[in-house]
Amino acid sequence: MAAFREHITFSTLLGAGYGIAAATVLGFTPTQGLLAAVLTGVGGMLPDIDLDTGRPSREVFSFVAAIAPMFLVHHVLRFFKLPYDAETILLSLIVLYTIIRFGVSELVDRLSIHRGMWHSLPAMVIAADIAYLGYPGPNIKSKILMGTGVAIGFLSHLILDEIYSVELNGVAVRLKKSAGSALKIAGPKFVPNVFTFALFCTMNFAVLSQMGVLDPPSPEPASSPVIAQPVNPYFPQAVPGVTPVNSQPLYTPSSIPVQRYPQSLQAPGTLQEAAGQQTLPR
Numbered sequence: 001m002a003a004f005r006e007h008i009t010f011s012t013l014l015g016a017g018y019g020i021a022a023a024t025v026l027g028f029t030p031t032q033g034l035l036a037a038v039l040t041g042v043g044g045m046l047p048d049i050d051l052d053t054g055r056p057s058r059e060v061f062s063f064v065a066a067i068a069p070m071f072l073v074h075h076v077l078r079f080f081k082l083p084y085d086a087e088t089i090l091l092s093l094i095v096l097y098t099i100i101r102f103g104v105s106e107l108v109d110r111l112s113i114h115r116g117m118w119h120s121l122p123a124m125v126i127a128a129d130i131a132y133l134g135y136p137g138p139n140i141k142s143k144i145l146m147g148t149g150v151a152i153g154f155l156s157h158l159i160l161d162e163i164y165s166v167e168l169n170g171v172a173v174r175l176k177k178s179a180g181s182a183l184k185i186a187g188p189k190f191v192p193n194v195f196t197f198a199l200f201c202t203m204n205f206a207v208l209s210q211m212g213v214l215d216p217p218s219p220e221p222a223s224s225p226v227i228a229q230p231v232n233p234y235f236p237q238a239v240p241g242v243t244p245v246n247s248q249p250l251y252t253p254s255s256i257p258v259q260r261y262p263q264s265l266q267a268p269g270t271l272q273e274a275a276g277q278q279t280l281p282r
């Protein structure tokens with residue numbers, strides 16, 4: 001197993017390269033590039049939150065607990081319909097910090113074993129999804145930039161763990177027992193696998209629907225096409241056989257003002273009138 005410091009060094013170096021590429025080649029601002037670099041660095045320490053004792057786990061949790069509330073706070077305020085004033089924001093940040101730093105870390109300590117499903121490719125995708133969903137703003141490109149940064153850092157951690165499970169004894173290459181336990185898709189235990197894949201599907205569904213790739217499911221199946229059909233304001237009767245809810249057409253013949261001409265300009269009734277002759281009674 002690679003040491004915590006090696007993970008951080010490796011992912012931070014990758015993050016620096018990624019951030020520079022984002023700000024130069026990919027056309028993001030320097031600030032966005034810097035943030036992507038930092039998130040890549042953080043991604044490199046995330047898998048070790050399952051270390052139940054010792055410094056790395058505590059440090060990862062302190063770090064995540066300090067950063068995550070800033071990403072989450074506006075979602076929380078919107079979800080609970082809380083006001084966006086300074087006091088509510090500050091209180092929400094403190095509550096979120098406390099929940100993550102102590103509540104979630106306690107839960108992870110109890111539930112996970114080291115090199116369990118936190119060290120896996122699905123967990124990498126979940127971490128990237130969380131960064132994507134948490135990143136504020138509607139700009140999908142920057143959300144993808146941040147999510148990808150976390151994924152790169154996370155992947156670097158898994159790869160480094162696998163590299164460290166190869167032992168070199170002179171010329172003989174020997175695999176440690178830990179080989180294959182980091183860069184994996186599923187672990188040997190049933191419940192953590194089910195939990196991880198359920199989370200994996202939920203998160204990917206949320207991301208894809210936010211990207212607009214998936215249409216959100218309609219709340220109830222339409223019983224009649226009248227409700228389901230959108231009303232085209234320009235052509236209210238455009239859908240044949242369907243009466244839209246708002247079936248009032250924009251223009252009816254009676255709503256068009258009729259231009260009345262003076263008597264002398266109106267069309268003559270007969271040819272004689274047209275010729276200026278009076279029709280004589282017989």
Ligand SMILES: [Zn+2]
Nearest residue numbers: 047048119161
């Ligand atoms: Zn690890």
